[in-house]
Amino acid sequence: RLPRRRTARTVLAACGVLAAALTGYLLLAPGHGDATARVDSAPAARWSSLPAGWQPWQTTAYADAERGVKKAPGYEGDRAPACVPDDEALYCAGSALLPERVDATTGRTLWRSGITPASLPADRYVTTVLGTHEGVVLVELTITGDDGRGRSQSVLALDAADGRELWSHPVRTDSLGSAYAAGLTLTQEGDGTTVTVRSARQGTVRRRISLPVGYDCSPLAVADRPYVQCASRAEGSHATRFLVVDPTGTSDRVLESPAQQGSFVGVQHGRLLFVESDERPVTNSPDLIYTRIVRVDPDTAGRSVTKLPERYRGGTPSLAHGTLYFATSSGLVTAVSPVTGERLWRSHTTLETPGAVSVDPSGRTVCLAGGSGRVAALDAVRGTLLWESSARAEVLDSGLLPEVWFHRGALVLAASDGTLFTLDPAHPDRRPAPAG
Template sequence: AGKEAEAEAEAGTGTGSGTAPGSGPVERLTGTGRTDSGRSDSGRTDTGRSDTDRTDVGRAGDPTANDRLPGERPGTPRRSRLRPGRQVVLVGLGALLTVSALSAALLLYAGAEDSSTASGADSAVGYRSASLPEGWRPWQTRLRADSGLPAEYIPVNYDRTGCLTDGTDLYCGGTGFVVAKVDAATGRTGWRYGQLPQTALPIGVRDGLVFVYTEPDSTQRRLVALDTRTGKQRWSRPISASEAAPLFDGGVLTLAPDHYDVIAYDTAGKELWRTSEPAGINCVPSVLGDAPYEVCWEGDDFLDTRPFTLVRLDPDDGTPLERTPLPEKSLALGAVGGRPLFLKAETTEEVYQAGYERPYDAFLRVDPDTGKVTRIPLKRALRGAATLVDGVVYFVRTSGSVTAVSATSGKVLWERTTDMENLSAPVVSAARDELYFANRFGRLLALESGTGAELWRTDALDDPGDIATETPPRVLLVDEAIVATAGNMAFSVNPDEPMKSGSSVSTAGD
């Protein structure tokens, strides 16, 4: 199964583009990419946050409700044979980004073998040490709300804590925390931006700038570009308070504060173009495979209550090009080989019960040049938060079961049940053939990407903070060092020695 997945990827399946922040229960196709449990607090889904943002198409799911308290006996770490010669794949948060779970236990896919060995007994075939940033050591850094906050200030939620990576630099933020630059090798905090915590994590890094949101109040949002070296503000622009601002190949795509125009800015803050639809048509910006799109529907209802149209925009002038009608409840996953990929819901009925996970029965692949839709049926309906990585879609249920499916054929590659609930979206190390996940309390899990066999898991953090149950975890790679956020902590471990954990070295709010 693993070789088949690799062959499909090499044949041009491409890499899933979960656009940053990026990254809710109700599947609004505006790019939440989130496939689980019911409706968010406000009944709107997003990519940037669970209560307001609604765009950033291409993010994967976040199944992190009702996490189990730590205390399960951790398994003994194991090491598998490694296949060298493939480049590390970074699955961002922001990229900002969506939020899934995998884990140990029973390999269900017939004929697959568990090639793992006991911890410390490295396989004689192909083993090598992880490539780590220069000067790297295990670390933990506490992210926290600025101590200068007014006493009456209460963050809306803690849903969007996380980091983006640029080389060996991390840019961390989220509801409850100011934006901070963190050294991925040591965990030490550099500059910080803002007085009040930002209500969305940084959304992208490009051309020496990191792009973040500021929200003076619930009715305003500004897109802000910060100098990555100094943290100084270069420019800011007002944008819609309810939509994300994803980066595309030519700049950053936004929705105007009045919600009528989709506007593209270059990285210097210059308006490149704007486009609008006729009266009665609502549109929100989206980016799939680094290309600009808008998602449009008629009327004022939320997008998930009706069919919609995916509109490809000319990246040079914003002219609407191909238009593709898609059914309601379709979920944007990203792009494979430059072709947008959606999940089709088996049922579109509204269900608000806790823990509900909508079933999906097909992939919908869109030809960007013609708008033609190819339906790729699934052998059976699958549930869970869906994340597209390297031509494979991982369905992760809140209970911990994981299913890996080929994005090009719809074939199930492997399935595994686990006892670790509500994990993050996976990040893939192609160089090591490993998948990594974090849970709300800082436990990490590694699976073999080709078979789903468990390699190792770690203990929870000693003190993930008092918001751990409210904060979805995130995980990413810097070189091959694992960096994760859980609760109000960011931390890093070596995948060769995952049990070694560094002590807290700095506090992002100090």
């Protein structure tokens, strides 16, 4: 499926800055550079205090639940969950994992929803959390046949309090996924020629959008705005169409914005921002080489191109706090101006195949993680390496790239073997006390 960032992620208050630390930072911070970052000798000064009584916790996405399906079926210790944070909870799903709610403060699994028949083997289903809205958790469920191909697919709404199913609707099994944005779910249903927009709360149809003939289309959402991205099926064609959906669901106005094939990274100054790639650096490398930034005006479909002053390597780029980030499979992180394409800094980490870059709510600190649960924190302005934490899992790669979430001053992560844990960014290797 086309790249999709999980939606409706409420980034919670974290990483506050003390006045004295800010003053010291402004006095000491040099300009942007391209040297390899050095380790910060006093990382604790930049982090705010954690809540009184806070304790680090570590659990697994397959821990016993307090409500619903108590024991997770089919756990083999080599599957990573994908989680969506919202307020005080993480809503997690994944391959062979039923949707569940985990308390972000304590690590307790509050409920696990039994949305599949109890007799269905765990290796026959995949669940994805699309987003949350007014006490509702939107989930996509795919059930596969013995050959591993999709047999049925549906979108469901669950009650966030207890995991009860509120409504469900079938989706085409050959669709490229569903999306959630602004209280709406977007799914490809029926004969595949339309995308259906439904109310997330009631599941009622708001509108249906006709899709262009000869294109494969995928609903997605960025910054809580709904879109539909379509790629031409014609051999050798890189043509794409980008439909900008009215987020209120009350208008039939859909704008088509043609652009060349590339990674859609977000919205910058009201423009849709793409980063285009030409080639891979080496055979079998998961990285791409990016050479252009493309902006598309969603109102006029006007397209402007900025040639990057150098070739940047990385996986899927990410846009956060007005900066474009590239992270390579070898742990090299590059920060780039999304306006000029100028490199702001480049730093080396020792992470193995890191996931997307996350930036704390203050915009001061960049965090990213590898599959083993190792985390690197860097200064967002200088690129200085603040620290790297130790591993929490033996499995390095399970097909999902890990992300870092922020919760009440702490970092929360999921490792490739299903381990869920939190850490104190001022003391990243502080571990939970032994049980008993």
